[in-house]
Amino acid sequence: MKIIAIIGARPQFIKHFPFEKACEDRLNLKTIHTGQHYDENMSAVFFKQLGMRKPDYMLNVGSDNHGVQTAKMMVQIEEILLEEKPNGVVVYGDTNSTLAGAIVASKLHIPVFHIEAGLRSFNKKMPEEVNRVLTDHVSSRLFTPSKIASANLEKEGLVEGVYEVGDIMKDLVIYVEENKLLKSFKAENYYYATLHRPYNTDDSSRLRYVLDSLNGLSKKVIFPIHPRTKNNMNAFDLNIEKFKNIEFISPQSYIDNLSYLIHSDGLITDSGGMQKEAYWLNKKCVTLRTETEWVETLIGGNNILLFEDLSCLEKELLKVNLSWDNNLYGDGNASNKIVNEILRD
Known part of the structure; x- marks a missing residue:
């Protein structure tokens, strides 16, 4: 089963790593990097440090106004999807890369799998809010991090194909902690x-x-x-x-x-x-x-x-005596849950 994942910005590299690992020996995963973030410290270093695979396609779109940037992505993504003919397209979060991939795939009648669906700030002045709402409404499967996110979708009439799996970013935080990858710094406040x-x-x-x-x-x-x-x-x-x-x-x-x-x-x-x-x-x-x-x-x-x-x-x-819910946004196994659901087809 061939899946194409679309990434382009710093938060998406973080979310992609656990999904990439969960796909090993289970899905034929190919990756398009739009180049929305292209600075060394905002892009390449993530691939080096986490040992992520080199993207199969690098678009180098770069910075521009929202409309121009999204349009450039859509033109190139469409060419790739027409050639690759994937069984589904994975998009993450709420960037212009997310929206470009979702629109192109949906118009080509390729199932869209939105990871981190259902989030709402209810501030339409944020481009991210516009991106996430539009992406949710053209997606075939919506993977939410919480009950509130799932409820947001239900209020908008989106009840089919909604799966509460937890937050895929938590998978990576747990991975980093368990593998003792965090660095030590000299003691200072x-x-x-x-x-x-x-x-x-x-x-x-x-x-x-x-x-x-x-x-x-x-x-x-x-x-x-x-x-x-x-x-x-x-x-x-x-x-x-x-x-x-x-x-x-x-x-x-x-x-x-x-x-x-x-x-x-x-x-x-x-x-x-x-x-x-x-x-x-x-x-x-x-x-x-x-x-x-x-x-x-x-x-x-x-x-x-x-x-x-x-x-x-x-x-x-300086406020103290805070209490923490260790189960907030899932159990750190969102990526495997997502792959399992994709494979149900």
């Missing part, structure tokens, strides 16, 4: 921060406010700077040297990123995936957004949403 979303980085006053808030914390902040954020800092004349409490480092590989997180005293982020990783590693998280699609992480205050007023950022980071 710091917070870890990641920012890349437009509403935190594309406006000069907002970005300055966020950086000033991080700079004012009592502990050092280690900040792997996303290319988008770095470019905007340069454009807005926000000199890195002015933020003495922030240690700016290059984007990190998956294992290095988890290692920094697990040794930190808490996470400040606007990422979706890192909210979950912080939860699974029992780290307090403050999410600089007005909403999250991972609403289960908010239960008990383990993750908190802050946006307009960041004056209480430190207070939230």
Whole structure:
């Protein structure tokens, strides 16, 4: 049974690794890398560090406006699918690569398998929200990480082909821990921060406010700077040297990123995936957004949403006596459950 998986952005490389391993000797898996993320530290390092197979197709689409980027992907993906004639196409999450693959496959009447289906932030200004909703509605099978995600689909009339399997990213966190791949760092107290979303980085006053808030914390902040954020800092004349409490480092590989997180005293982020990783590693998280699609992480205050007023950022980071649900988003076996379901055909 031939399956083509479409990847293109950092979160998808993370999700693809467990699926690739689960497919070994069971499915004929081929991979298309759209090139949506192409920076060495945002792409190639994941394949090297995790020992992932080289993609069968590399499109090198690169950066562009949403419409242009998605269209370029669709043209090339269609050519490949017409040649390969797969039994199904796997797409992950909510990027432009996800949407491009889902639209092309559905129009060619190839079953679409959406991994991480049913998530909703209910913020249509986020391109990711548009991508995930549209992808769900053209998918043949929808693999959800939680009951809430499955319920979201039911509210939209999607009840056939829905399977609650847990979160495939949890598979990889468990794999890394069990194989003792996390790195040790010298003992020091710091917070870890990641920012890349437009509403935190594309406006000069907002970005300055966020950086000033991080700079004012009592502990050092280690900040792997996303290319988008770095470019905007340069454009807005926000000199890195002015933020003495922030240690700016290059984007990190998956294992290095988890290692920094697990040794930190808490996470400040606007990422979706890192909210979950912080939860699974029992780290307090403050999410600089007005909403999250991972609403289960908010239960008990383990993750908190802050946006307009960041004056209480430190207070939230210092909260203790939190309780953690070890079964949040499944048992770490989502990838095998997904493969088993695909093979039922």
